[in-house]
Amino acid sequence: MSGIRVLVGTRKGAFICTSDAGRGEWRIDGPHFGGWEVMHVHGSPLEPDRLWASQWTDWHGQVVQRSDDGGRSWTPVGNDFRYRGDPGTHLWYDGTPHPWDFKRVWHLEPSPVDPDTVWAGAEDAALFRSTDAGATWEELPGLRRDARSGEWMPGAGGMCLHTILIDPANPARMYTAISAAGAFRSDDGGESWRVATGGLRSEFLPDPEASVGHCVHNLAMHPSRPDTLFMQKHWDVCRSDDGGESWVEVSGNLPSDFGFPIAVHAHEPETIYVVPILSDAEHYPPEGRLRVARSRTGGHQWELLGSGLPERDCYVNVLRDAMAVDALDPCGIYFGTTGGQLYVSPDEGDEWTAIAEHLPPILSVEVQLLP
């Protein structure tokens, strides 16, 4: 292991932070794509120097870039994202029909089996795939076709497909999550999909137990237990042990069960992390104290971790793709805030230090262990 690389997407560019295994001294490189809103930067698990970045502005729309040298240089690749067929309408905020319209890519998920294949989660919500290293993109329309997309509606950030999980042992098994539509599962590599929201309850829906319309904020999975999923929903932290067929709430003693990201410890499948946020109307931490919540019991019992984090006057948010873990021992936990602070805990969350304190608002964080 030669080091750690943290890939950070912000509202004004991408940053790449590197360290040795001690995770105490960091070098920050960037901004890459300065001034662009970088939704996500992610590396191939097969070829760690192959990176993907989704950048976007109102002016110029979507651009995707690929690096084959760990972010030292970048090449724009294809950015033609077209829905297959007529996508019809989804619901608007007021419940009226609204035409589907591509805006941007929220999440890029490199394939665990082919370095030239990468998946893209889009707004308006759809799943795209490139099998030619980003040159061209095709939509997999089964998700819209099979999962009652006419009933999907946008959350505050837009109607976005923001989470893509692939079972590394069985890449045909995939999960996606969409705000505000729900969680979805495919067992055939994304061709066909089923709604995976059994047991979820959302009070903002006319029928709180409806199968479609839940504002799922993020999903997490430990690769050793692909049938167990953890979810941070608009409200509620939930888990499923049957591949998303049924969910139970595990919010337990959290000070608030509203939040955005959720992550699983790299070596302990029942240790999970969330960042409690006061409410959906007040997107900042309870009491102005930034704390990460850790459960070592797969939910229900939580402890608040704040050593090294702001203890007062802190009113930042932590967005859904802005938390990640590394696979060192002890496991490192990373998250970025809308205030531009990037934090690391090299000891599973016990102690935190800032890698950077004055970046633009952080949209996404990914971590790579370099060979």
Added chain:
Amino acid sequence: MSLRGTPGAGVHTVRVALPHHLRVLAGSGPEVTVQVSGEVTVHAVLDALEAAHPELRGTIRDHGTGARRAYLRYFACGEDLSHRSAADRLPEEVRRGEEPLTVLGAISGG
């Protein structure tokens, strides 16, 4: 070679002024020159620009429809051409390379 005779005849060397983000993306300076055959229109100039710089495809106009992106405008010779047909002939000064076609970002952002 640039022809200065009949509009629409020959090949014309046309200047295009790009906004900051597109200069960076294209690895260019503030202006690029493109060779346009035949009628010099917004459509023809952007076709030539995108052929020379494929990385700009989709960043000025929509891939499928060719429609100008909502947050961009086209200016030339002190006029806003954004709402004219992209098939309209551009001013003589643009055709002769004396003035650029300017792609301008709207005053937005934060």
